[in-house]
Amino acid sequence: MKKHLFSFLLIAISCGMYSQEKTNANTLTEAEKQDGWQLLFDGHSTAGWHLYNEGNIKSAWAVKNGELVCDPNTEKVQRGDLVSDNQYENFDFTFEWKISEAGNSGVFINVQEAPEFPTAWTTGPEYQLLDNANMPKDYLQDGKHAAGCIYSLSPLLHPVQPKPSGQWNSSRILQQNGVITFWLNGIETGHEDMKTDRWKQLIAASKLGNFPSFGKAVRGKIAFQDWAKGVALRNIKIREIK
Numbered sequence: 001m002k003k004h005l006f007s008f009l010l011i012a013i014s015c016g017m018y019s020q021e022k023t024n025a026n027t028l029t030e031a032e033k034q035d036g037w038q039l040l041f042d043g044h045s046t047a048g049w050h051l052y053n054e055g056n057i058k059s060a061w062a063v064k065n066g067e068l069v070c071d072p073n074t075e076k077v078q079r080g081d082l083v084s085d086n087q088y089e090n091f092d093f094t095f096e097w098k099i100s101e102a103g104n105s106g107v108f109i110n111v112q113e114a115p116e117f118p119t120a121w122t123t124g125p126e127y128q129l130l131d132n133a134n135m136p137k138d139y140l141q142d143g144k145h146a147a148g149c150i151y152s153l154s155p156l157l158h159p160v161q162p163k164p165s166g167q168w169n170s171s172r173i174l175q176q177n178g179v180i181t182f183w184l185n186g187i188e189t190g191h192e193d194m195k196t197d198r199w200k201q202l203i204a205a206s207k208l209g210n211f212p213s214f215g216k217a218v219r220g221k222i223a224f225q226d227w228a229k230g231v232a233l234r235n236i237k238i239r240e241i242k
Contacts, residue, residue, distance in 0.1 A: 025043060025066050025234050025235055026039060026041055026042060026043030026066055026234055026235060026236075027039075027043075028237070032237070035239060036239045036240065037237050037238070037239045038237065038238055038239070038240075039236065039237055040084065040222070040236040040237065040238055041068050041233070041234065041235075041236040043063070043066040043234070044063060044066075045063060046061055046062075046063065046068070046082070048084060048085050048086070049061070049082050049083065049084055049085065050082070050083060050085060051078060051080045051081070051082060051083070052080050052081040052082070052083045052111075052113060052119065052120050052223060053080075053113060053114075053115065053117075053118075054078060054080060057078055058077050058078065059077055059078045059079065059080060059082070060072075060074045060077055060078070060079045060080075060226065060228075061082045061224075061226075062074075064232075066234060067232040067233065067234050068082075068224070068232065068233045068234065068236070069230070069231075069232045069233075070082075070105070070224070070226055070227050070228075070230060070231045070232075071230065072100070072227075072228055072229050072230040079226050079228070080226050081108070081119065081120045081121075081223045081224060081225050081226050082223065082224045082226075083111060083113055083120060083221050083222070083223040083224075084221045084222045084223070085221075086221070087219055087220055087221050088109075088175075088219065088220070088221075088222065088238065088240060089175070089218060089219035089240075090175060090176050090177065090240065090241040090242075091173075091174075091175055091238050091239065091240050091241055092172070092173075092174050092238065092239045092241065093109075093172065093173045093174070093175075093222065093237070093238045093239075094170070094171065094172045094173075094235070094236075094237050094238075095107070095171055095233055095234070095235060095236045095237070096168045096169065096170050096171070096233065096234050096235045097129055097168070097169050097171060097231065097232065097233045098163075098165070098166055098167055098168050098169065098231070098232050099129055099130070099131050099165055099166075099227065099230070099231045099232075100131070100165055100166070100227070100229045100230040100231065101131060101134050101165040101166075101229075102131055102134040102135065102165075102229070103129070103130065103131045103165060103227055103229055103230065103231060104129070104130055104131070104135075104227065105129040105130075105224070105225045105226075105227035105231040106121070106126040106127060106128050106129050106151060106224075106225040107126065107127040107129065107171070107173070107222065107223070107224055107225070108120045108121060108123075108124040108125065108126050108127075108222065108223040108224075108225065109124050109125055109127070109173060109175060109180070109220065109222055110123070110124040110125065110175075110215075110217045110218060110219060110220035110221075111123055111124035111220045111221040111222065111223045112124070112213060112217055112220050112221075113220075113221055117213065120221075120223035120225070121225070122211040122213065122214060123211070123213050123214055123215075123217065123220070124214075124215075124217070124220055124221075124223065125150055125151070125153070125180065125194075125215055126150070126151035126152075126225070127148070127149075127150070127151070127171065127173055127182055127190075128145060128146065128147055128148060128149050128150075128151040129147060129225075129227075129231060130145070130146060130147040130162065131147075131162070131164075131165040132146055132147050132161055132162055133161075133164060133165070134165065142155060143155025143156045144206075147160075147161075147162040147169070147184060148160060148162070148171065148182055148183070148184030148187075148189035148190065149182070149189055149190055150180070150182060150190040150192055152206045152207065152208055153192070153202045153203065153206055153208070154190060154192060154202060156189045156190070157188050157189055157190060157191060158187050158188055158189065160184050160185060160187040160189060162184060162185070163185070168234075169184065169185055170184075170185050170186070171183065171184055171185075175218070176241060177195075177218075178193060178194040178195040178218040179191070179192070179193045179194070179195075180192055180194065194215060194216075194218055195218075199215065203215050222238075
């Protein structure tokens with residue numbers, strides 16, 4: 001009897017934790033609301049987002065179980081990056097993400113959307129989303145491609161590993177007066193001032209230097225990179241800094 005009771009309690013606790021996780025996803029606490037936080041994903045639709053340079057059309061991006069998913073199992077739909085309807089300048093931006101095995105995606109900020117820019121990554125800096133554990137060692141060697149870094153520009157400030165593929169990671173991007181700071185699972189991973197000569201030099205020394213408009217704007221849209229093998233996001237929140 002005691003054995004059965006113990007098993008029942010374990011199941012009840014597990015269900016309670018799962019229920020709490022589901023309840024807390026894509027919601028704001030009263031404290032967050034008072035501090036000016038806003039949800040950028042309601043957990044039910046892609047409202048507030050559209051396909052980069054394509055508008056509000058059916059695409060590989062969908063909502064499943066309260067997650068914003070770039071679905072790998074879609075056919076005959078338009079693929080591409082998902083971009084916010086609104087633009088942001090000074091902000092605190094947080095989100096959770098999980099990725100497929102050997103997955104490689106990203107989040108872009110200060111994105112400029114126009115026909116002359118074929119993709120989001122040609123204008124805005126990228127927060128790298130990556131399954132480090134299943135990447136070739138030479139890809140991660142310089143730290144400029146690891147999860148949480150300012151992609152292709154500067155290595156991780158502090159070593160940190162994302163959680164294994166299929167598990168949720170927590171990320172944060174802070175931008176104030178052209179200064180960007182990245183965090184992965186509570187660890188600061190990137191910090192650069194986009195108004196400095198150093199920033200220009202970092203761009204010039206990378207493949208991103210081939211795009212004249214890259215990294216110049218300190219105001220723009222947020223975009224999620226299409227990943228054909230699957231990436232999911234939730235708890236997407238922003239607080240604009242006045």
